[in-house]
Amino acid sequence: xxxxxxxxxxxGKTTTSAIxxxxxxxxxxxxxxxxxxxxxxxxxxxxxxDEETERLVVMREALDEGESEHAPxxxxxxxxxxxxxxxxxxxxxxxxxxxxxxx
Amino acid sequence: MxxxxxxxxGAGKSAIAGTFARLLxxxxxxxxxxxxxxxxxxxxxxxxxxxxxxxxxDAVTERREGEEGPRFRLREGxxxxxxxxxxxxxxxxxxxxxxxxxxxxxAWALAGSQFAFRxxxxxxxxxxWSLVGDLPGGTRQAFFGWGSYARTVLVxxxxxxxxxxxxxxxxxxxxxERPPERVVALANKIRGPADVDLVARRSGLDVVGAVPWDExxxxxxxxxxxxxxAAPDSAAVAAVVSLLERLNEEQTR
Numbered sequence: 053x054x055x056x057x058x059x060x061x062x063x064g065k066t067t068t069s070a071i072x073x074x075x076x077x078x079x080x081x082x083x084x085x086x087x088x089x090x091x092x093x094x095x096x097x098x099x100x101x102d103e104e105t106e107r108l109v110v111m112r113e114a115l116d117e118g119e120s121e122h123a124p125x126x127x128x129x130x131x132x133x134x135x136x137x138x139x140x141x142x143x144x145x146x147x148x149x150x151x152x153x154x155x
Numbered sequence: 156m157x158x159x160x161x162x163x164x165g166a167g168k169s170a171i172a173g174t175f176a177r178l179l180x181x182x183x184x185x186x187x188x189x190x191x192x193x194x195x196x197x198x199x200x201x202x203x204x205x206x207x208x209x210x211x212x213d214a215v216t217e218r219r220e221g222e223e224g225p226r227f228r229l230r231e232g233x234x235x236x237x238x239x240x241x242x243x244x245x246x247x248x249x250x251x252x253x254x255x256x257x258x259x260x261x262a263w264a265l266a267g268s269q270f271a272f273r274x275x276x277x278x279x280x281x282x283x284w285s286l287v288g289d290l291p292g293g294t295r296q297a298f299f300g301w302g303s304y305a306r307t308v309l310v311x312x313x314x315x316x317x318x319x320x321x322x323x324x325x326x327x328x329x330x331x332e333r334p335p336e337r338v339v340a341l342a343n344k345i346r347g348p349a350d351v352d353l354v355a356r357r358s359g360l361d362v363v364g365a366v367p368w369d370e371x372x373x374x375x376x377x378x379x380x381x382x383x384x385a386a387p388d389s390a391a392v393a394a395v396v397s398l399l400e401r402l403n404e405e406q407t408r
Contacts, residue, residue, distance in 0.1 A: 060164065060165070060194070060196075061163065061164015061165045061291070061292030061293070062163070062164045062165005062166065062292065063164075063165065066317065089293065090293055090294065090295040091163065091164075091292070091293035091294045091295065091321055091324065093163075093317040093320060093321070096316045096317050096320060097317070102316065102320055105320065106320070
C-alpha cells in the first residue's frame, strides 16, 4: 500500500498519517513514513519525540548544504536519514527544507 | 504599524490577522492586509469578496536578454503606492487586500504577479501605510524573507507539541541576517492558564497575548465569515483588540 495524505494546514494530515502508519505496522506491514513537509512534525505524532524529530531535520539540512553525502539508493536513504519509531515504523524526513518558492 | 503573523498550519494566523487588520483600519489610517499564501485564505477573515487577486502581468516589465538585475520590475513610472491604489482590493472598514494569485497550475504562471507583489510590499514608504501580513503555515516562506516588511513578527502558537516545535523553529528568525525588531508569540486556542504557561515555557518566545478557544469564532470560521462581523462580542475578538492596544502602546513608548 502507498498513500499520501494532503490538505490545508492544521486539518490533521500529520496526525492522520501517523495513525495510519502505526496501524499498518501493527497489522504486520513493513512501513516507511515519509515526512514531506518543509516544517516536519511527523516524528511527534509517531511518538519519537521533539529531539529526535529535530535531529532528522538537522541531518536533512546537512544533506542540502553539502556537508553530508547523498545516499546512493532508496534503502540507504531510509537507513541513513531515518529513525525507528514505535511499532516498527521507519521514519524519514525527505522534504527539501531550502526552497525559495512560496508555500 | 508593520506586523506579520506566522506559525504552524491551522494555528489561527488568518483569523487573527484578518481581525487585527479590520480593527486597525477602524482606528483610522490606511491598512494593507497582505496574503502571501499561494492557497490564500485571509480574504474570508477580512470580509473581502474575492479570495485571490493576481496582479496583472502588465504591472511588471520582464528583463530583456542580456540585461542585469531581477527578472521582473514594476513597470516604469508605477510606484508601490500607486500599485496599491490600483491593484489592492477594497474591503470593509477601508482595509486594502493584496495577494498574488492562487496556485492553480505551474508556479511560473504567477511569477510576474509574485515579483510585483514583493516589490510593492518592499517599496511602500515607512510612514502612512500599516502592513498586516498573513504568511503560509510552516517555516519556509518566513525564512526566505516574505515577512521582512514586518517590524514585529507574531508567531501564532497553539498549546500543542507540533505548534510549539514550529514556534521554536520560527524563533530563529530573530537570529537571521536582517532580523525583525522582535519576534514574539501570540498564544491561541487557549483553554486555561496552564495553556499560556506551556506556550511561554516551550515556544522560546515572549508571549504578547493570549486568544481563548472560542466557539463563536469557530462558528465564524465554519461559515467563512470575518470574526469581527460574525462574532464581534466574542472573547477571541476582544483578545485581538487587547493585542492591538498593547502593540500600539509599546510603539508609542
